[in-house]
Amino acid sequence: MRLIQFEDSTGQRRVGVVEGDSIQQVNGISSTRALALAAIANGRSLLQEVKAMGTALGPEGYTGLLESGRVLAPLDHEDPAHCLISGTGLTHLGSASTRDKMHQKNVDDQATLTDTARMFQWGIDGGRPAAGKVGAQPEWFYKGDGSIVVRPNQAFQSPDFAEDAGEEPELTGLYVIGEDGKPYRVGFALGNEFSDHVMERRNYLYLAHSKLRNCSYGPELRVGVLPRHLAGTSRIWRDGQVLWEKEFLSGEDNMCHSLENLEYHHFKYTQFLRPGDVHVHFFGTATLSVADNIKTQPGDRFEVSMSEFGAPLCNTIEVAAAAFSIGEIKSL
Missing domain, CATH: 3.90.850.10 (Fumarylacetoacetase-like, C-terminal domain)
Structure with a gap:
């Protein structure tokens, strides 16, 4: 599994799973850090946590996100x-x-x-x-x-x-x-x-x-x-x-x-x-x-x-x- 952090068309942060040029957005999560802390708290692996939260096909392709400069570093901290x-x-x-x-x-x-x-x-x-x-x-x-x-x-x-x-x-x-x-x-x-x-x-x-x-x-x-x-x-x-x-x-x-x-x-x-x-x-x-x-x-x-x-x-x-x-x- 490969993850990215990105900004959607409204400027909101999202976490996505890369599948070719498609991005599966992880439901209810806005940062890889939050996803990791949830996995730790729930005693699950990152893959298990993503499956538990569920994903939905994002409206934009990966190539477009890269070209528009909206892909972030894949892990960071708000501070x-x-x-x-x-x-x-x-x-x-x-x-x-x-x-x-x-x-x-x-x-x-x-x-x-x-x-x-x-x-x-x-x-x-x-x-x-x-x-x-x-x-x-x-x-x-x-x-x-x-x-x-x-x-x-x-x-x-x-x-x-x-x-x-x-x-x-x-x-x-x-x-x-x-x-x-x-x-x-x-x-x-x-x-x-x-x-x-x-x-x-x-x-x-x-x-x-x-x-x-x-x-x-x-x-x-x-x-x-x-x-x-x-x-x-x-x-x-x-x-x-x-x-x-x-x-x-x-x-x-x-x-x-x-x-x-x-x-x-x-x-x-x-x-x-x-x-x-x-x-x-x-x-x-x-x-x-x-x-x-x-x-x-x-x-x-x-x-x-x-x-x-x-x-x-x-x-x-x-x-x-x-x-x-x-x-x-x-x-x-």
């Missing part, structure tokens, strides 16, 4: 402050070589490459522990709250101070914290973890800065078990032509950490277990256009696709006006 966006790096086979390649120009900083290789090796050696055991910690970063999320087919706002506006094609895990204070995985979605790789290239300690950008995920939420091997395509379009294209791999067969281990090392922190909160966690990638010396520009269009997740995730780039200038802080 953006209660949606945490985070991620892990160096989790996929090949991701260390991609990171090192991105830092090649900084050849004098051998510590950067050594730390990358060392953390990646920790994942290789201990990222897949036996059942019930805790494995090696992955790299972890904070990206922002729900206010940074850009809906599918809308533009990333690249800050005027940004040195790069680069894509990161990834899978995301989408979670809701139940009233019992436990995390529940709602499903998975395609993601584009938009970042500033030129800033990060200067020094790996700038990674925290480089991640404070928009992101997008969806348009569809895949419910159920994630296939162990997944192959998708990441493309950049410019002036109606493909500027760059490459396959990206995901799923546990292509990762040095198990999903269970990544999830544990996020949710082991009690501040991430606040009932009702939403968590969106990017699982990482080994495929970046910047590693092939691609420089994006305003107007470029990213496309992240994988057949198991339905429609592709597409976003363009715009430069955002400066929201703050040095010296603007006023003393009270």
Whole structure:
């Protein structure tokens, strides 16, 4: 089952099940979060909850909703402050070589490459522990709250101070914290973890800065078990032509950490277990256009696709006006 959140012709939020180009609207529910909390309260799976609520054929087709920009991120929170966006790096086979390649120009900083290789090796050696055991910690970063999320087919706002506006094609895990204070995985979605790789290239300690950008995920939420091997395509379009294209791999067969281990090392922190909160966690990638010396520009269009997740995730780039200038802080 694949779910979307969308706005109907009156601007009301709806949840729908994707069936080809048709959308089956879920009765009596206006958000995936509310649907998930109802499933938790009723002791049912998400699929069982949808069946219990019932569906009705929506009056509009899926293609029209996408083209009109009315498809939302597939899971969010009405208060953006209660949606945490985070991620892990160096989790996929090949991701260390991609990171090192991105830092090649900084050849004098051998510590950067050594730390990358060392953390990646920790994942290789201990990222897949036996059942019930805790494995090696992955790299972890904070990206922002729900206010940074850009809906599918809308533009990333690249800050005027940004040195790069680069894509990161990834899978995301989408979670809701139940009233019992436990995390529940709602499903998975395609993601584009938009970042500033030129800033990060200067020094790996700038990674925290480089991640404070928009992101997008969806348009569809895949419910159920994630296939162990997944192959998708990441493309950049410019002036109606493909500027760059490459396959990206995901799923546990292509990762040095198990999903269970990544999830544990996020949710082991009690501040991430606040009932009702939403968590969106990017699982990482080994495929970046910047590693092939691609420089994006305003107007470029990213496309992240994988057949198991339905429609592709597409976003363009715009430069955002400066929201703050040095010296603007006023003393009270």
